[in-house]
Amino acid sequence: MKEYELVCGLETHVELSTKTKIFCGCTTAFGGEPNTHCCPVCIGLPGTLPCLNRSVVDYAIRAGLATNCEIAEISKMDRKNYSYPDLPKAYQISQYYMPLCQNGYIPLSNGRKVRILRIHIEEDAGKLIHERGNTYIDYNRGGVPLIEIITEPDIRSIDEAREYVEKLQLIMRHIGVSDCKMQEGSLRCDVNISVRPKGSEKLGTRTEIKNMNSFTFMERAMEYEMERQIDVIEGGGSVVQETLRYNPDEDITESMRSKEDAHDYRYFREPDLVTIHVTPEEVEALRATLPESPIDRQARYVNELGLPEKDASLLVKYKKVADYFEAVIEGGFNAKPAANVILGQVFRRLTTEEAKEAFDILPTPAQLRELLEWLEAGKIRMNLVKSAFEKMLDTGRPAGDFISEDDMGGLDEAALRKLCEDSIAANPKAADDVRAGKEKAVKALVGGVMRAAKGRADAQAAEKLLLELLK
Amino acid sequence: MVTPEEIRQLALLAKLEISEEEIEPLARQMEKIIAFADTINSADVGDTGFDTINGLENVFRADEVLPSLPQEEILKNAESTADGCFVVRKRGAAR
Amino acid sequence: MISTLHQKLVEKELSCVELTNLYLEAAQRDNAALNAYVTLTPDTALAAARATDERLARGESLGLLDGIPMTLKDNISTKGIETTCSSRMLQGYRPIYDAAVWEALQAQGSVLLGKTNMDEFAMGSSSETSVFGGSKNPHSLGHVAGGSSGGAASAVAGHLAAFGLGSDTGGSIRQPASFCGIVGLKPTYGAVSRYGLIAYASSLDQIGPLTFTVEDAAAVFDAISGRDERDSTCSGAKEATLPGLKRDIRGLRIGVAKEYFEGIKGDVRTAMEKAMETYRALGAQIEEFSLPSLRYALPVYYILACAEASSNLGRYDGIRYGYKTSSSYESIHEMVCKTRSEGFGKEVKRRILLGTYVLSSGYYDAYYKKAQNLRGKIVEEMRAAFASYDILLAPTVPMTSFPLNFTGQDPVETYLTDICTVPVNIAGLPGISLPCGFDSQNLPIGLQLIGAPFAEAKLLNAAYAYEQAADMYRPAPFGVQFEGGARA
Incomplete structure (x- = not known):
């Protein structure tokens, strides 16, 4: 039985968390009654024109820098023409010929790299709801800014795919350009997948799988598709290049395109928008606003602070947590107790993802540090630390309120x-x-x-x- | 030569319905127009790097929220709406 | 004309409401013959007229355009007022916002009499592709007003409005102005905001005035030009044109590109030569030169304009606004195809197909990309001419107006009428057409002047000088006529 290897590339759409849409001043706020976050521009009324949101360019450049990309000094907007009810102008303004970022990568824990071919900016379409034979359209999401991140087919396993997406999420959240929530649609992955005999250099025919809005679905879809392709080849057939949809109810991939969908997007330069010219100085200024890469941060926690990988990755997962942690241990203070308190006591209280991301707790880093300093000096024991900190979490009062001089000092x-x-x-x-x-x-x-x-x-x-x- | 099949393909992309009777005459007309467009073939020009007419660059707007229009205004000109959405209703042959 | 009307209002010879009613009554009476108007807007007009009268009553000083009755081409968005582009596709469409130029004119107190007829979606050279039928030439009802701003030209030349705004993508302001014996200005690309102009070809479209006099064109241009942050391609005008309008033009350097005159004969040629004599008498220097890339201008124009148009018109699918098919359909795709096929006329469909063709993979390089590169060459050559010349002189159209229902048989033949106007759009330059004579059938002939980018002041100055010296005004027997003629 021949052994096959998976060859996979990902196209990821990330919704940027700017305040307004990419080409108009409508809010990007989630929710709201249908068609209440719209204006003549984002519903594409005749005669309207797009105006590019400066922050979208800045966010995209930062995303590129955080993924080791080259930032193009000159980039342009293009029209991607196709007709579909969720696209009010019958074209999407995107970047085809000259994208903003190119040639980056995200490193994986196994030492391999997933190369990023390009990152470009574009607008999102509205939302379609198919019900009772009718199609309902809400354009609130139309015009929300997206970056599309396209990788080379460097991914070789489902685990690698998962890790790539998790790292992408981590980076984007860390630099504050997106909250990257798959379930909410602020992170959408399309998977390009093919198989080939292990050891072969040639690329097999690939298929594209869309519409997987959770990690689980993505993994299941990839598993199914990989097996399906192997079955086709082993059966003497050849894989047909097509776009597939993952069907979560039946756990299969199925063909998506109908004969009515022609593939010719007729890309051409968007005449209503002008060139984007980013100078090296501007790029450096934006680079200076980037926090330390979460991947580097995690490595530092493991290598320099001696934390276990699991703890390090949990701390780094939420930027505010990592920032708080580092404030507590600033100046080379012992990391382990601080990590334990945060990951133990605090996380027990902050049960949801949102709560951990917000990390809104009463004690300041300085207050926790004071407490831990007493521990370090041998003045108090760990169990006193814990009980005092519970009270500090409740009240926000300093450690001194709960620990008297009498309590301090060990017993002879x-x-x-x-x-x-x-x-x-x-x-x-x-x-x-x-x-x-x-x-x-x-x-x-x-x-x-x-x-x-x-x-x-x-x-x-x-x-x-x-x-x-x-x- | 502009073939009827090419016309059908173009019509599909452009979302136009061309009846069978119209296709032949349209193909002839398109041929003439394409032949006219073909006169640029004789031009000897490389990449002039033409971009936009006035060479403007970096025209941006600030990321500041402006009021959106009320839902009724947005839906005003639509033939078919429901629950605040634009609607395309199924309209089968048996109606 | 505008300053005359302005004087009448200021001197209280008649109230603005009275003036407006004169025009509205004339429109009711004469529009059947001219078919200049698609929609009359008496309520809007009279409300604005009353506001002008109130300002007068309060003793406020009146701006030049305050209370002046005017029209807007029906591809300029007017909030709450039907805007059809003379197409079935947009019949009943009422925009929910105003075009930038209309905002500017409202701020001036202009009185909107109505929306004018045009070729459907601005595609055409006769106004006959309009779903409402063509507009007639006030100098001869058996001849077309021209296109695509035929209605605007017919209204002004027929004295049914003091001025109008049109749009020009390949000559659509200048050609009808030429055919109807009036002034038509296409500004530099980017001088006037396109926000609210229903797009035909985004990199070529510009809004501009159609007027009786050059001075009127200058006044209107000054009012509507300017930077608009809603249009990223609009940098506004460099300077106002009225102040320097009447300067002496002695020493003006005029370039005449010989490619422009190939095939120009008969009455048009004679008129051109006379015009050049007039300029020489005014002290201008005229010199012939060559613009070799001009011969590619027409095909380049049609490739690029149709490409952009095929994309700009993709949005018309009946879902959010506009015409929707009443036939039955099985799918959204079918609904959209039927809607578009029923909503668009023949010429529009042809241009959409051509545009789709030149952008489709396999043809993109040979047509669209090559045309863009050629465009670069034309831009370079034409703009370079202004190192040696202040303005260029040419005919507006190689012929005078053609009879009704003459065009449309062979689409390419029709395209050839644009040969003199199109290069100006390709190069993004300002161009103006002024009346410079009449042919043996008494049909007007147009003289075209072309300026350097954003040099409307110099262009209008040159045009004014000729206009005053040549005086080619001839009133047509329609509309509102005052003592001393409307050119006073």
């Missing part, structure tokens, strides 16, 4: 011994159990010591001493 040997003896005296049954050989019963005695010590005792030391005393 004599004090610990006294507390252990007190605990033994207060819990005769547990003490007897331990003497009888049930060592587990010592936990109850440790608990007694800890309560009395109000967090100033070290649990392990207490346990050791108790066992000794009860021998």
Whole structure:
């Protein structure tokens, strides 16, 4: 049985989070009653003209820089002509001949790179709803700015595809150009997929799969299509180049195009818009506004701060979390406790993705740091840190409000011994159990010591001493 | 030579319905027009880099929200609307 | 004409409402013969006229265009007022916004009498592709007013309006002005905002005035030109044209491209030669030179204009506005095809097909791309001429108006009438047509002057000087006529 390899490229549309649409001043805000975020320009009334939103260009350039692209000094807008009810002008203003960004890449964790062929700006179409044989059209989304990111066919596995999209999401969110939510449609992936015998250099015929609005669907679609193509080839046939739709109900891919859809887009230069000329100085100015790449940040957390990969990737996933974390440990402070508090206590409270992204918690980084500094200095124990921080999360008051001078300072040997003896005296049954050989019963005695010590005792030391005393 | 098949293809792209009777005469007319357009073949010109007529560049608008028009205005000229949307109603042969 | 009417209003010879009613009554009476108007707008007109009268009553000083009755070509968007492009496709369409030029004129207090007839979607040279039929030439009802701004020219030449706005993509202001014996100005591409002009060919269209006099054209141009942030291709005018209009033109350098005169004969040739004599007498220097790329101008124009038009007209599908088929259909695709085939006329469909052809893969390089490159060459050559000349002189059209129903038999033949006007659009230059004579049938002949980019002031100055010296005005027997003639 021949072994086949997957060859895959992705075309991703990312909705930019500018305030207004790409060619008019209508809001890009999500939702709203149908056709209430529209104007003569974005519904393409006769006589209207597009005006390019400066921020769209800036966001696209930043997206290009964050993915290692070259930014074109001269780029132009083109018309892509096709007739469909969600496209009011019967053409989409896009960039075909001279896109804004080219030749970038996103690195994968296995050391390979997914090369980005180009990134260009374009406008989104409206929304169609097919119901009861009728077609309803809402143009609120029409004119929302998009960047289209097209890769080379460098992806070799479904895992790589998933990782590429996750990294793309991470980067776009990190630099603040899009919230990249697949379920909401601010991130849409089309997959170009073909198969070939392993070791072959030639590209097989590819098909394009559209309409997968979750990671799960994307993976299932790719799995199905890969197998389908292999079956066709093994059966002696050849794969037909076509556009497919993923059908989630039946978990299959099916042909999408009808004979009415001709493929000739007749691209030509958009005469209503002028050239975009970006100088190297402007590019550098935009580059300076970029935060550290989340991929680099994650690597730094692992390599320099010694955090486990899993923790590092969770911290980096939400820019505000990572920023907060770094503020807490600024100047080379110990990273692990801070990470644990954030990923443990705080994340337990921030249950939704939105909450984690917003990371709106009361304690300031400085307040958490103060608390952790006391821990570091040995003035308090971890369990006191936790209980104090819970109260800080509730109230926003500083650590000092919940930890007095008395609580600080560890117990010396004599004090610990006294507390252990007190605990033994207060819990005769547990003490007897331990003497009888049930060592587990010592936990109850440790608990007694800890309560009395109000967090100033070290649990392990207490346990050791108790066992000794009860021998 | 502009073939009837080419006319049909163009009509499909341009979303025009050309009846069978119209196709032949239209193909003849198009041929004449294309022949007229073909006179540029004799021109010896390379890439002049012609872009836009006045060489303007970087004309932008600021990313500031302007009021949209009310829904009734947007829908005003449409023949068929429902629930705030433009509608294309199914209209089969048996009606 | 405009300043005469302005004086009458200021001196209270008649009220603006009275003036407006004169024009409205004349339109009711004479439009059947001329077919200049598609829609009359008496309510809008009288409301504006009353506002002018109120300003007069308050003793406010009146701007030059305040209270002046005018028209707009029916491809210029007027909020709430039907705008049809003389096509079934847009019958009943009422824009929800005003074109920039209409906003500008409203701010001046202009009185809109109505929307004028045109070739359907501005595609044509006779106004006969209009779904409402062609507009007639007031100098001879058996001849066309020209196109595509035929209605505007007919209205002005027929004294049914003091001035009108038209649009010019390949000669659509200048040619009807030439045929009807009036002044027609196509501004530099980018001098006047296209926002609200229903597009034919985006890189060639410009809005401009049709008037009786050059001075009127200057006044209207100054009012409608200017930067508009809604049109990214509009940088506005460089300077006002009225102030320097009447300067002496001694020493003016006029270039005459010999390619423009190939095939020009008969009465038109004679009129051209006389015009050149007039200029020499005024102290201008005339010199012949060559513009070799001019011979490609017409095919380049048709390739590029039709390409852009095929794209601009893609939006008409009956869903958001405009005509929608009443036949039955099985799919949206079928609905759209039927709508478009029933809504568009023959010439429009032909140009859409040609445009689709030259943009389609396989033909794009040979036609569209090559035409763009040739356009670059024409632009370069024509603009370079202004290093040696202040203006260029040429005929507007190689002939005078043709009889009704003469065109349309052979589409290419019709295209050839644009041969003198089209290069000016390709190069984005300003061009003006002025009456310079009459043929043996008393049909007007047009003289065309072409200026450097954004040099309307110099162009109009040159035109004014000729106009005053030559005085080729001849009133047509229609409309509102005042003592001393409308040219006073």
